[in-house]
Amino acid sequence: MTKSEVSQALQRIARGTGIVFIGTVISMFFGFLNRAIIARYFSTSEYGTFNLALTVLSVVLVIVTLGFQNSLPREIAFYKKRKPSRIKELISTAMIIVTLNSVVWMTILILGAEGISRIFNEDGLNLALKIMAFTLPFSALTTTVISVSHGFGRVREKVYFQNIAPPVAFLILILVGILMKFPFTYVFFAYVLSQTVTFLALSIDVRKVKLFEFRFLISLKIAKDLINFSIPLMLTGILGFIMNWTDTLMLGYYISSEVVGIYSAATPLARLITIVLASTSTIYTPIVTTLYAEEKTEAMRRVYQILTKWTFLITLPLFSAMLLFPETIISSLFGNRYVPAALALQILSLGFMFHTFLGLNGLSLIVIGDTNANLISNIFAAVFNIVLNIILIPVYGLDGAALATTISYFIVNILKSYWLYKKTGIHPFSRNYMKSLIISIVLLGLIKILYPKTGDILHVFFTLLLFMGSYFILILLSRSVDIEDIELMKTIEKKFHIPFLGKLLRLIERFVSFTN
Secondary structure: OOHHHHHHHHHHHHHHHHHHHHHHHHHHHHHHHHHHHHHHHOOHHHHHHHHHHHHHHHHHHHHHHOOHHHHHHHHHHHHHHHOHHHHHHHHHHHHHHHHHHHHHHHHHHHHHHHHHHHHOOOOHHHHHHHHHHHHHHHHHHHHHHHHHHHHOOOOHHHHHHHHHHHHHHHHHHHHHHHHOOOOOOHHHHHHHHHHHHHHHHHHHHHHHHOOOOOOOOOOHHHHHHHHHHHHHHHHHHHHHHHHHHHHHHHHHHHOOHHHHHHHOOHHHHHHHHHHHHHHHHHHHHHHHHHHHHOOOHHHHHHHHHHHHHHHHHHHHHHHHHHHHOHHHHHHHHHOHHHHHHHHHHHHHHHHHHHHHHHOOHHHHHHHOOOHHHHHHHHHHHHHHHHHHHHHHHHHHOHHHHHHHHHHHHHHHHHHHHHHHHHHHOOOOOOHHHHHHHHHHHHHHHHHHHHOOOOOOHHHHHHHHHHHHHHHHHHHHHOOOOOHHHHHHHHHHHHHHOOOOHHHHHHHHHHHOOOOO
């Protein structure tokens, strides 16, 4: 391994991550805007029904795509190295399988909608699912095409047609519905139309840029190999959704859709914490798969450590805001009706930050081809999640649901990190990363003691500014900067032309000298 190999890999990941991050932020912004408008314009019960329908649809979508969204980027990267002549067959086979599977599951969901609505004692869910089921073919094919583009190391399709187009189209349609004073049912039709328009636009764009040429060609051998590799990932995805959405579904079962609506103010906020980690995952797979194919495990380990440290540092301000000022964050975005979800937001933020703290452990297991380790880890976590929700929700309500989810996240990430270390020796705990972690814990503790009460949004902003300023100074004084950090910052400066970054780099280099 050479430092240049690690730096080159990190720089490529950083360039792709920056673009995906911007797209994801835009997606999150419009996604929150959509949710906030629905939450404010309609009742908490109707908002809860929409979230229940979306949850069911998301679980079915994982089954429809068969785990291809995770397996295709890895498989295409391998095929490029070893079987380049068969990439077209791989893509066509995957597209045909997903198309057929989506039609089957669309039919199943329409026929089973009434039974699902009875399970949750929510009459409105019946019609919602029957309408939203028609998004399955379009959403599944959009996901598959974007996964193919990931395998070629592209992020453009994800940003335009996953991050931006669907939420923007949905927002426009929702605003039209509100202006026209359409009933709540219109929201579900708007969602279907937004997904349909997105797929049509993506299809036109793929043809225009000649990303790949679709042929009605299916290879039974490729289909068998792809499905065998992907099925554990599909099951892992289903278990992941169970772990992510059991709290929402069980709150609807044990209490009411109104409580689901209140809880749904905390869950999307907490998931924002993984935004940077998710952005790095898009370009991480093809680049690290290449290192793995070339048997450069040491380079993989170093890339993993530096990348995990950066995602932790970038995510820290957002996590701090949710942990220290949950009432202010929720009331500013959703209104005072949703403030009862403040403690749930704090609890959930710990679980999602722990995932960020340990890095892309699950995706790295996919890279090395060990999909079963992911599956076993998710089975344990999902079982614990269901049991804990059954025990905690009747006693503690939405706070119990949040605690069950957080404990499950701790379990699944510990297991995945253990398997990854056992198989490859890869872990995130470099010396400088641990110093950064200790500094952050101490500073957060001090702020909580000095500023025990929440304030307005301006108070939150200045407190976080003080926190990050102190954090940066302590990082410099403790010499917690790696040479790869400097090289990454130089790449970001060149790519995005950030004016102050050059001066910041010179300041860091004055404080820190690299002797290794």
